[in-house]
Amino acid sequence: MSQPVKLYGFPLSGHSHRVELFASVAGIQFESVLVDLASGEHKQEAFLSMNPFGQVPVMEDGDVVLSDSNAILVYLARKYAPDWxxxxxxxxxxxxxxxxxxxxxxxxxxxxxxxxxxxxxxxxxxxxxxxxxxxxxxxxxxxxxxxxxxxxxxxxxxxxxxxxxxxxxxxxxxxxxxxxxxxxxxxxxxxxxxxxxxxxxxxxxx
Missing domain, CATH: 1.20.1050.10 (Glutathione S-transferase Yfyf (Class Pi); Chain A, domain 2)
Known part of the structure; x- marks a missing residue:
């Protein structure tokens, strides 16, 4: 992995936590990027371009941008931690x-x-x-x-x-x-x- 996976999320979001938890226990290098839900950042154009539903988490892995926490779990496991x-x-x-x-x-x-x-x-x-x-x-x-x-x-x-x-x-x-x-x-x-x-x-x- 040349660059760490970016995980866009919010600290009190269980959906965000599950992907960061998985990356941590599976030993996948990642960068946590805060999305400020309180200020409505998830409804702004920059974030909506990654996830039109305006929800966290979103994963960015090179050219791959993926939303939905369960989908992200499958992707990360298949690519980086197949034992999981x-x-x-x-x-x-x-x-x-x-x-x-x-x-x-x-x-x-x-x-x-x-x-x-x-x-x-x-x-x-x-x-x-x-x-x-x-x-x-x-x-x-x-x-x-x-x-x-x-x-x-x-x-x-x-x-x-x-x-x-x-x-x-x-x-x-x-x-x-x-x-x-x-x-x-x-x-x-x-x-x-x-x-x-x-x-x-x-x-x-x-």
Whole structure:
């Protein structure tokens, strides 16, 4: 890698954190570029030219510009850290299933609940908690007897799910009743290169 990968993001964004966390644990050299969401930088022309949806994160790797955190995880793993992306047909399908969980019940559950408390988003807190219970319950059952979500070693599937689940309590979604998830979170946090996302409540407008 001649130049470090640039990762455009925001410190309190779980989507941003998951790509930086992956780069860190996978030993991928990267440069973190702050996108000031509070000032609306993500809605300005310069950023919209990289991601017309106006969302973080965005990755820049030479001539390649890519948005969507799960897509970035796949790209980085395939190009720089193939051990983190299972190649068997069944395991790769399982990774996609975990990505769907991350983009579905986790995004609309604990992540949405956190948007309300941290960013003041006008969402339905009770619905977010109900969806969180559904998604976390499914993951708790999936992890029964397993060390990692897919296969015998950590993968991009684990990284995709980690941040918003670890920070679920910030959205008043408790994790006490999910011992399998708690153990799995601890194993991710014990990985070499692990870097936490800052935990805070700032009342920043969404």
């Amino acid at each position: 992306m299972p190649s068997g047909a069944l395991e790769e399908a399982e990774v996609q299933r975990m990505f769907s969980l991350a983009a579905g019940e986790i995004a609309n559950g604990p992540a949405a609940a956190r948007l309300i408390t941290v960013f003041g988003a006008g969402l339905d807190a009770e619905r977010a908690k109900a969806v969180a219970a559904l998604g976390l319950g499914r993951l708790e059952k999936h992890l029964d007897g397993k060390t990692w979500t897919v296969g015998e070693r950590p993968s991009v599937a684990d990284i995709s799910l980690y941040t918003y689940i670890a920070h679920a309590p910030e959205g008043n979604v408790g994790l006490d009743e999910y011992p399998n998830i708690q153990g799995w979170l601890s194993r991710i946090e014990a990985l070499d290169g692990f870097t936490p996302m800052k935990a805070t409540k700032v009342g920043l407008a969404a």
